[in-house]
Amino acid sequence: xxxxxxxxxxxxxxxxxxxxxxxxxxxxxxxxxxxxxxxxxxxxxxxxxxxxxxxxxxxxxxxxxxxxxxxxxxxxxxxxxxxxxxxxxxxxxxxxxxxxxxxxxxxxxxxxxxxxxxxxxxxxxxxxxxxxxxxxxxxxxxxxxxxxxxxxxxxxxxxxxxxxxxxxxxxxxxxxxxxxxxxxxxxxxxxxxxxxxxxxxxxxxxxxxxxxxxxxxxxxxxxxxxxxxxxxxxxxxxxxxxxxxxxxxxxxxxxxxxxxxxxxxxxxxxxxxxxxxxxxxxxxxxxxxxxxxxxxxxxxxxxxxxxxxxxxxxxxxxxxxxxxxxxxxxxxxxxxxxxxxxxxxxxxxxxxxxxxxxxxxxxxxxxxxxxxxxxxxxxxxxxxxxxxxxxxxxxxxxxxxxxxxxxxxxxxxxxxxxx
Amino acid sequence: xxxxxxxxxxxxxxxxxxxxxxxxxxxxxxxxxxxxxxxxxxxxxxxxxxxxxxxxxxxxxxxxxxxxxxxxxxxxxxxxxxxxxxxxxxxxxxxxxxxxxxxxxxxxxxxxxxxxxxxxxxxxxxxxxxxxxxxxxxxxxxxxxxxxxxxxxxxxxxxxxxxxxxxxxxxxxxxxxxxxxxxxxxxxxxxxxxxxxxxxxxxxxxxxxxxxxxxxxxxxxxxxxxxxxxxxxxxxxxxxxxxxxxxxxxxxxxxxxxxxxxxxxxxxxxxxxxxxx
Numbered sequence: 001x002x003x004x005x006x007x008x009x010x011x012x013x014x015x016x017x018x019x020x021x022x023x024x025x026x027x028x029x030x031x032x033x034x035x036x037x038x039x040x041x042x043x044x045x046x047x048x049x050x051x052x053x054x055x056x057x058x059x060x061x062x063x064x065x066x067x068x069x070x071x072x073x074x075x076x077x078x079x080x081x082x083x084x085x086x087x088x089x090x091x092x093x094x095x096x097x098x099x100x101x102x103x104x105x106x107x108x109x110x111x112x113x114x115x116x117x118x119x120x121x122x123x124x125x126x127x128x129x130x131x132x133x134x135x136x137x138x139x140x141x142x143x144x145x146x147x148x149x150x151x152x153x154x155x156x157x158x159x160x161x162x163x164x165x166x167x168x169x170x171x172x173x174x175x176x177x178x179x180x181x182x183x184x185x186x187x188x189x190x191x192x193x194x195x196x197x198x199x200x201x202x203x204x205x206x207x208x209x210x211x212x213x214x215x216x217x218x219x220x221x222x223x224x225x226x227x228x229x230x231x232x233x234x235x236x237x238x239x240x241x242x243x244x245x246x247x248x249x250x251x252x253x254x255x256x257x258x259x260x261x262x263x264x265x266x267x268x269x270x271x272x273x274x275x276x277x278x279x280x281x282x283x284x285x286x287x288x289x290x291x292x293x294x295x296x297x298x299x300x301x302x303x304x305x306x307x308x309x310x311x312x313x314x315x316x317x318x319x320x321x322x323x324x325x326x327x328x329x330x331x332x333x334x335x336x337x338x339x340x341x342x343x344x345x346x347x348x349x350x351x352x353x354x355x356x357x358x359x360x361x362x363x364x365x366x367x368x369x370x371x372x373x374x375x376x377x378x379x380x381x382x383x384x385x386x387x388x389x390x391x392x393x394x395x396x397x398x399x400x401x402x403x404x405x406x407x408x409x410x411x412x413x414x415x416x417x418x419x
Numbered sequence: 420x421x422x423x424x425x426x427x428x429x430x431x432x433x434x435x436x437x438x439x440x441x442x443x444x445x446x447x448x449x450x451x452x453x454x455x456x457x458x459x460x461x462x463x464x465x466x467x468x469x470x471x472x473x474x475x476x477x478x479x480x481x482x483x484x485x486x487x488x489x490x491x492x493x494x495x496x497x498x499x500x501x502x503x504x505x506x507x508x509x510x511x512x513x514x515x516x517x518x519x520x521x522x523x524x525x526x527x528x529x530x531x532x533x534x535x536x537x538x539x540x541x542x543x544x545x546x547x548x549x550x551x552x553x554x555x556x557x558x559x560x561x562x563x564x565x566x567x568x569x570x571x572x573x574x575x576x577x578x579x580x581x582x583x584x585x586x587x588x589x590x591x592x593x594x595x596x597x598x599x600x601x602x603x604x605x606x607x608x609x610x611x612x613x614x615x616x617x618x619x620x621x622x623x624x625x626x627x628x629x630x631x632x633x634x635x636x637x638x639x640x641x642x643x644x645x646x647x648x649x650x651x652x653x654x655x656x657x658x659x660x661x662x663x664x665x666x667x668x669x670x671x672x673x674x675x676x677x678x679x680x681x682x683x684x685x686x687x688x689x690x691x692x693x694x695x696x
Contacts, residue, residue, distance in 0.1 A: 045638070053654040080640045082650035089634050096546035098555065098638070187463050254658035264461045277657035281457065 042314040047079035048104035049086040055277035059337035074317040101312040111379030114143040120308035149305030155271035155341040156366035158289040169290035180246040183266035190246040192256035210234040213294025218375040227411040272340030289359040301370030453664035489648035499562035500626035504569040512577030530571040538631040564632040569622040580614030616684040
């Protein structure tokens with residue numbers, strides 16, 4: 001296979017660090033453009049990793065087509081950036097003074113871009129109170145007192161389970177472990193999660209739930225707490241499941257998600273955005289979603305804002321699309337496309353959606369306890385801290401050190417990084 | 420005696436078949452996987468034989484013309500890189516092999532040094548340079564970037580090959596009135612044809628597989644090479660394993676075809692060298 005994600009992931013972890021330096025290198029500054037407030041005729045590009053999803057991509061494209069047909073001034077085109085290197089590629093382009101006009105970023109890359117002045121401030125362009133933006137996730141889009149984006153998608157993490165294999169969802173961690181063990185038989189696994197360095201960002205998303213679920217956090221807002229007892233406890237639970245041989249070890253997310261869709265995996269912790277993909281992979285799958293059965297009612301959420309590139313020559317046109325997508329009618333449509341995710345403003349689930357996915361209210365309730373996957377207080381350094389943590393955690397998983405030692409090492413390295 | 424000879428032939432044939440099987444198996448497995456349904460992919464028994472009723476995976480992959488476009492772009496970039504690398508690598512290798520000049524050792528060292536830097540470190544400064552010279556979002560820009568990486572290897576391979584050609588041949592030609600370019604093109608080039616073919620294969624493959632520059636420098640969908648196109652099949656939430664395998668297979672075939680084509684010249688060149696004088 002010519003595509004080598006392992007090597008590429010390592011390569012791009014270096015790239016992410018140097019990308020921001022490009023701003024200085026090219027002396028880039030926001031481009032000169034017409035800032036009259038009304039869009040001039042233009043074709044702009046919109047980069048979103050979801051556009052490449054077989055399940056959700058076509059729906060999003062339809063929405064973009066609808067916008068293009070709604071007026072004759074602005075044309076939005078999907079920019080094609082492959083998911084495996086999405087954040088790093090777009091950051092490099094933006095750091096070099098180019099890049100798509102509109103971007104749907106994940107939080108770590110959003111934080112890096114905002115702190116590096118690569119994003120257009122939207123303070124005087126977006127009025128949160130007038131638009132009725134959901135305050136919980138929206139507050140994370142303000143960096144150093146400036147708004148740099150609006151929520152495009154907020155997806156809470158829940159426990160997906162196959163109802164044919166597991167009729168009743170486990171309610172505690174012990175039940176979770178027992179269910180995973182009992183379901184693992186032959187070619188069926190009780191659980192699946194990411195556990196390889198090649199999927200660094202994915203491992204971070206997975207372990208986030210364990211850390212939060214057992215009362216830990218990566219920081220107290222001002223100081224890193226990677227080696228705190230609660231963090232270590234959560235990560236030890238993650239390792240306990242790995243050691244119990246209840247997961248398909250070595251399988252990447254693409255593989256074990258297909259396995260889940262085909263009844264070969266009993267449970268997995270995933271975000272609401274995955275609902276559509278699961279249905280599209282196997283419409284007959286009898287599955288449901290429940291709260292993650294860990295002691296603390298806190299879990300990760302995949303918060304993805306839409307932002308305007310500071311280099312864009314068509315900022316008014318880009319803003320026009322954002323304002324269009326924030327209209328109540330479009331918000332409902334966007335939510336339908338995104339499946340069980342929520343959007344920037346409160347929307348009601350349609351009766352059809354609720355019939356199709358009866359667990360939606362359960363997932364929606366999790367918005368209150370959802371935490372975006374960044375290190376609180378260290379947003380711009382999240383990607384670098386992530387690399388350190390994941391490397392040490394995986395080394396512990398592979399038996400090279402215990403989790404306490406791993407996290408003490410991670411703490412030291414991360415402290416050096418943020419000093 | 421005859422029986423022992425037969426056994427020896429059989430053993431050798433078996434060994435060849437095993438090696439051939441090991442070489443072909445990954446490609447065969449990609450083909451089988453592309454033609455396997457999700458249910459069978461994770462079923463209790465493994466499908467060893469391809470399910471030809473699912474051949475439409477390939478026609479679907481080719482249907483919208485996107486894959487053909489990617490492969491065409493990849494071919495243009497790889498062929499361009501190969502031609503440019505060889506065109507620049509031959510005189511560079513010749514100069515390094517035959518001439519003494521100030522800074523020769525530094526040039527040789529610099530060529531080695533370029534191979535030690537990962538693309539990821541160079542992509543950002545190169546992006547800035549390419550932007551200034553309006554080389555972004557173009558296939559010729561990509562050819563230049565890929566050539567910058569392939570040229571040092573090509574030059575060093577060709578230098579090594581030219582080192583192996585006796586200097587007496589150069590001197591005899593110079594006595595006959597040939598100037599250095601004539602010596603290079605009329606005397607040395609035919610003798611190092613196998614090395615040129617080998618260097619061409621390396622340059623072609625490196626450009627064909629290149630991803631980091633391609634994904635960062637090219638924004639226009641219609642200009643994307645296949646390495647970027649194939650990666651696009653990996654989605655955030657969902658990935659079609661069959662589509663990746665089908666397109667991955669189509670991606671590898673032209674490179675294999677080029678290798679087989681070039682290999683003929685490598686072998687024939689080596690044979691030609693063996694019977695000389």
